[in-house]
Amino acid sequence: MKKYREMTREELLLEKQELERQFQEVKAQGLSLDMSRGKPAMDQLDISMEMMDVLHAGADLRCETGVDCRNYGVLDGIPEAKRLLGAMSEVEPDQIIIYGNSSLNVMFDTVARSMTHGVCGNTPWCKLDKVKFLCPVPGYDRHFRITEFFGIEMINIPMTPEGPDMDMVEELVQNDPAVKGIWCVPKYSNPQGYTYSEETVERFAHLKPAAPDFRIYWDNAYSIHHLYDDNQDFLVEILGACEKAGNPDIVYKFTSTSKVSFPGSGIAAVAASEANLNDFRKYMTVQTIGHDKLNQLRHVRFFKDLDGLHEHMRKHAALLRPKFEMVINTLDRELGGLEIGEWTRPHGGYFISFDSMEGCAKAIVAKAKEAGVVMTGAGATYPYGKDPKDSNIRIAPSYPTPEELEQAAKIFVLCVKLVSVEKLLETNIA
Amino acid sequence: MKKYREMTREELLLEKQELERQFQEVKAQGLSLDMSRGKPAMDQLDISMEMMDVLHAGADLRCETGVDCRNYGVLDGIPEAKRLLGAMSEVEPDQIIIYGNSSLNVMFDTVARSMTHGVCGNTPWCKLDKVKFLCPVPGYDRHFRITEFFGIEMINIPMTPEGPDMDMVEELVQNDPAVKGIWCVPKYSNPQGYTYSEETVERFAHLKPAAPDFRIYWDNAYSIHHLYDDNQDFLVEILGACEKAGNPDIVYKFTSTSKVSFPGSGIAAVAASEANLNDFRKYMTVQTIGHDKLNQLRHVRFFKDLDGLHEHMRKHAALLRPKFEMVINTLDRELGGLEIGEWTRPHGGYFISFDSMEGCAKAIVAKAKEAGVVMTGAGATYPYGKDPKDSNIRIAPSYPTPEELEQAAKIFVLCVKLVSVEKLLETNIA
Numbered sequence: 116m117k118k119y120r121e122m123t124r125e126e127l128l129l130e131k132q133e134l135e136r137q138f139q140e141v142k143a144q145g146l147s148l149d150m151s152r153g154k155p156a157m158d159q160l161d162i163s164m165e166m167m168d169v170l171h172a173g174a175d176l177r178c179e180t181g182v183d184c185r186n187y188g189v190l191d192g193i194p195e196a197k198r199l200l201g202a203m204s205e206v207e208p209d210q211i212i213i214y215g216n217s218s219l220n221v222m223f224d225t226v227a228r229s230m231t232h233g234v235c236g237n238t239p240w241c242k243l244d245k246v247k248f249l250c251p252v253p254g255y256d257r258h259f260r261i262t263e264f265f266g267i268e269m270i271n272i273p274m275t276p277e278g279p280d281m282d283m284v285e286e287l288v289q290n291d292p293a294v295k296g297i298w299c300v301p302k303y304s305n306p307q308g309y310t311y312s313e314e315t316v317e318r319f320a321h322l323k324p325a326a327p328d329f330r331i332y333w334d335n336a337y338s339i340h341h342l343y344d345d346n347q348d349f350l351v352e353i354l355g356a357c358e359k360a361g362n363p364d365i366v367y368k369f370t371s372t373s374k375v376s377f378p379g380s381g382i383a384a385v386a387a388s389e390a391n392l393n394d395f396r397k398y399m400t401v402q403t404i405g406h407d408k409l410n411q412l413r414h415v416r417f418f419k420d421l422d423g424l425h426e427h428m429r430k431h432a433a434l435l436r437p438k439f440e441m442v443i444n445t446l447d448r449e450l451g452g453l454e455i456g457e458w459t460r461p462h463g464g465y466f467i468s469f470d471s472m473e474g475c476a477k478a479i480v481a482k483a484k485e486a487g488v489v490m491t492g493a494g495a496t497y498p499y500g501k502d503p504k505d506s507n508i509r510i511a512p513s514y515p516t517p518e519e520l521e522q523a524a525k526i527f528v529l530c531v532k533l534v535s536v537e538k539l540l541e542t543n544i545a
Numbered sequence: 546m547k548k549y550r551e552m553t554r555e556e557l558l559l560e561k562q563e564l565e566r567q568f569q570e571v572k573a574q575g576l577s578l579d580m581s582r583g584k585p586a587m588d589q590l591d592i593s594m595e596m597m598d599v600l601h602a603g604a605d606l607r608c609e610t611g612v613d614c615r616n617y618g619v620l621d622g623i624p625e626a627k628r629l630l631g632a633m634s635e636v637e638p639d640q641i642i643i644y645g646n647s648s649l650n651v652m653f654d655t656v657a658r659s660m661t662h663g664v665c666g667n668t669p670w671c672k673l674d675k676v677k678f679l680c681p682v683p684g685y686d687r688h689f690r691i692t693e694f695f696g697i698e699m700i701n702i703p704m705t706p707e708g709p710d711m712d713m714v715e716e717l718v719q720n721d722p723a724v725k726g727i728w729c730v731p732k733y734s735n736p737q738g739y740t741y742s743e744e745t746v747e748r749f750a751h752l753k754p755a756a757p758d759f760r761i762y763w764d765n766a767y768s769i770h771h772l773y774d775d776n777q778d779f780l781v782e783i784l785g786a787c788e789k790a791g792n793p794d795i796v797y798k799f800t801s802t803s804k805v806s807f808p809g810s811g812i813a814a815v816a817a818s819e820a821n822l823n824d825f826r827k828y829m830t831v832q833t834i835g836h837d838k839l840n841q842l843r844h845v846r847f848f849k850d851l852d853g854l855h856e857h858m859r860k861h862a863a864l865l866r867p868k869f870e871m872v873i874n875t876l877d878r879e880l881g882g883l884e885i886g887e888w889t890r891p892h893g894g895y896f897i898s899f900d901s902m903e904g905c906a907k908a909i910v911a912k913a914k915e916a917g918v919v920m921t922g923a924g925a926t927y928p929y930g931k932d933p934k935d936s937n938i939r940i941a942p943s944y945p946t947p948e949e950l951e952q953a954a955k956i957f958v959l960c961v962k963l964v965s966v967e968k969l970l971e972t973n974i975a
Contacts, residue, residue, distance in 0.1 A: 152617065154616055154617050154618075155616065157613065157616075160613065160615040160616060163615075164602040164603075165602050167600050167601050167602050167604065167606075168601055168602045170597050171597050171598055172594040172595050172597050172598045173594075174597065176597075183587065183590065184809075184810075185590040185593075185807045185808070185809075185810065186584055186585065186587075186590060186807070186808050186809065187582065187584050187808040187809055188584075188809075215645050215646065215837075216645065216836065216837045217833045217834060217835075219832070219833055219834060220832055220833040223831065223832045223833070224832075227657055227661060230660075230661050230671075231657060231660050231661060231671060231695060232694075239671075241660075241661060241669075241671040241672075242671075257831075257834075260831050261831055264662075264828075264831045265661060373617075377615045377616070377839060378615070378616050378617040378834070379614075379615075379616065379617055379618075379834065379835045379836070379837060379838055379839075380614075380615065380837045380838065380839040380840065398694075401653065401687075401690050401691055401694045402649075402650055402653045402654075403647045403649055403650045403653070404647060404649060404687075404808070404809065405647075405809045406646065406809070407645075407646045407809060407810045407837070407840070408809055408810065409807060409809075409810040410810065410837070410840070
């Protein structure tokens with residue numbers, strides 16, 4: 116097919132007419148499809164159902180140190196859970212604290228704690244005139260909402276397939292003491308599915324921050340969430356890299372089993388240096404008597420070890436892979452060569468990132484909604500919900516059934532085409 | 546037996562000699578007993594074991610609105626959990642939010658939120674020069690640690706069998722805008738087991754705080770935790786009372802199933818006015834994607850309804866009652882008439898409060914420890930760990946087995962006698 120940009124005004128009008136016709140046809144079907152959030156589909160949840168049976172009325176519910184998991188006690192996680200999530204995070208069990216059901220909650224608490232109590236003895240952020248966070252964009256909307264909620268100024272850092280623009284990161288982190296953190300999803304990033312390169316991780320590890328309380332928020336949400344057995348991304352382990360670089364305290368590494376077992380009923384963890392973990396513990400010890408140890412035990416008895424986790428993730432991959440491929444194939448087939456959009460081809464994670472022509476994303480998402488397909492809000496992948504180019508759209512292919520997804524992907528590309536033609540006609544007039 | 550105060554110096558010395566002998570005998574046994582924390586005993590945990598089986602690999606894990614509890618979604622609790630904990634809290638389901646595993650965590654978050662974001666649009670407390678909390682004493686150490694952790698000034702309010710000294714509460718709340726809250730355990734209070742009288746609750750409901758963001762932290766931890774079927778305390782429902790008094794927003798009511806099902810693996814909740822709940826939700830919506838809905842479902846399917854909860858609590862009572870009675874009988878028998886201590890006779894909850902002669906509590910707890918009995922630290926029931934009279938000791942009879950408890954109680958009274966005699970001899974000399 117001819118590139119839209121090379122079409123004459125008449126050709127564009129004809130194309131528009133045909134697309135409009137298709138759109139009205141689809142709209143008339145009154146569909147209700149959802150590609151908005153990184154939610155596992157029902158068949159993915161089904162593969163964890165045996166987890167419901169590993170703890171039963173006759174089971175011994177003591178952890179390996181003999182502590183009764185049914186009672187109070189053990190603030191920072193039972194040893195076997197530390198070992199399991201330590202292995203998943205590529206750190207030693209004593210480098211990790213096990214939390215409740217949500218790593219987002221742990222990140223929120225980490226920012227909240229920094230606001231009221233400061234980081235490792237430094238001035239609480241609420242006492243400072245200005246606190247800034249670096250936000251690789253596009254990125255995860257829920258990260259940005261946390262920093263926005265606490266009135267932290269967010270600075271956009273462009274993402275590349277190798278990770279954030281590290282020249283810009285170094286410049287800002289090393290010269291501005293108000294810069295206290297950076298949000299990272301380093302592996303199968305949200306939304307692009309990029310994995311930070313070895314050089315990027317090393318440059319992170321060797322940062323010399325102007326602020327002693329600067330921390331990298333390393334949200335390793337998709338560490339074992341591969342789509343392929345033979346085509347996996349590799350991420351350098353950040354804690355070890357920072358320690359080697361003489362920077363052991365610069366990073367917090369977050370993880371959870373939300374997209375391994377059950378979202379909302381998984382277990383979360385943070386890995387960090389001893390000094391940082393003790394800082395976390397000082398807060399935790401006042402905040403709670405302890406997290407849900409039965410759920411920790413349930414996870415360990417079900418997954419057993421890292422091999423068990425990997426085996427389980429292969430089952431997820433078998434369900435997710437065809438969905439990713441269907442969306443990418445549809446994008447390739449329908450939009451390839453038109454030069455009205457670009458999209459990523461992740462090897463893992465939960466998202467595909469789509470960049471439309473400038474100024475089209477909001478209109479595309481609105482069109483899709485009109486046709487019954489809910490996408491993540493345009494702009495959501497940027498701090499304050501403001502995508503300066505209005506071009507990024509996050510595609511979450513996991514939740515719909517394959518049949519629904521096929522429909523949704525077709526509607527999406529139709530909307531992209533239609534909005535792009537309209538945009539080009541506008542520009543043409545001007 | 547003769548009152549210690551009426552003994553001559555010689556009689557006291559003889560008594561001391563005999564008590565010392567008994568103490569050495571006990572000490573030689575090298576016991577290790579724990580009356581320090583309000584932990585259910587193993588046989589209490591056993592009565593909830595069938596909860597492990599209600600969700601199983603073949604179960605339908607959707608809540609009554611059809612939402613799959615295994616997936617993300619439903620920020621503030623599934624409807625049936627709201628109904629169950631609403632009934633437990635004597636409020637409507639729409640007056641309650643279901644949280645994670647710990648009501649202490651909810652209280653902590655509530656203070657943290659007030660620090661950084663203020664209460665219902667009022668100035669964040671971290672921007673104020675001074676924030677004060679009223680602390681009925683003796684009270685719950687973990688409450689006091691939260692306010693201490695956030696640098697909030699704590700003011701002692703004497704407790705009576707009818708509740709806190711309300712003249713003092715009214716005086717402070719109604720005249721000092723820096724007073725932002727009060728910690729209350731209104732039913733079977735920690736540590737006395739007192740229940741606030743109807744007049745006390747009404748006076749709370751009719752407070753006219755100087756601060757618009759003053760809130761009553763009503764920790765109804767022991768609402769259904771009776772020891773007797775026929776001798777139960779009655780507490781006026783505070784939300785209704787406040788609403789009637791034209792003060793709907795003045796109170797947060799916290800509860801949890803920690804001592805109903807499994808401590809650390811229960812579900813927690815807050816009940817409050819719509820305005821307050823919306824204030825909570827604004828924070829929650831950034832803090833987490835949602836709490837553990839499977840555990841909510843597990844609780845509902847196990848307990849079913851309020852009758853189920855009450856029936857279950859009777860089983861707890863059957864195990865706890867003999868322990869309370871054993872301790873109180875030991876105190877009565879061994880210390881009755883000596884006028885060296887006073888103790889409470891709760892109808893529910895988890896604690897007995899003991900007041901020694903002034904200046905003896907620390908020494909008694911230290912003596913008990915020397916003989917192998919761990920008590921809650923003396924002073925712990927007061928803000929900053931400072932009991933001005935050094936006389937209050939919290940007794941937690943739940944955790945030891947009946948046999949251990951019998952030993953522990955005997956050792957405790959022995960230590961009370963010994964320290965009291967020593968104190969009287971000191972005074973005698975001076």
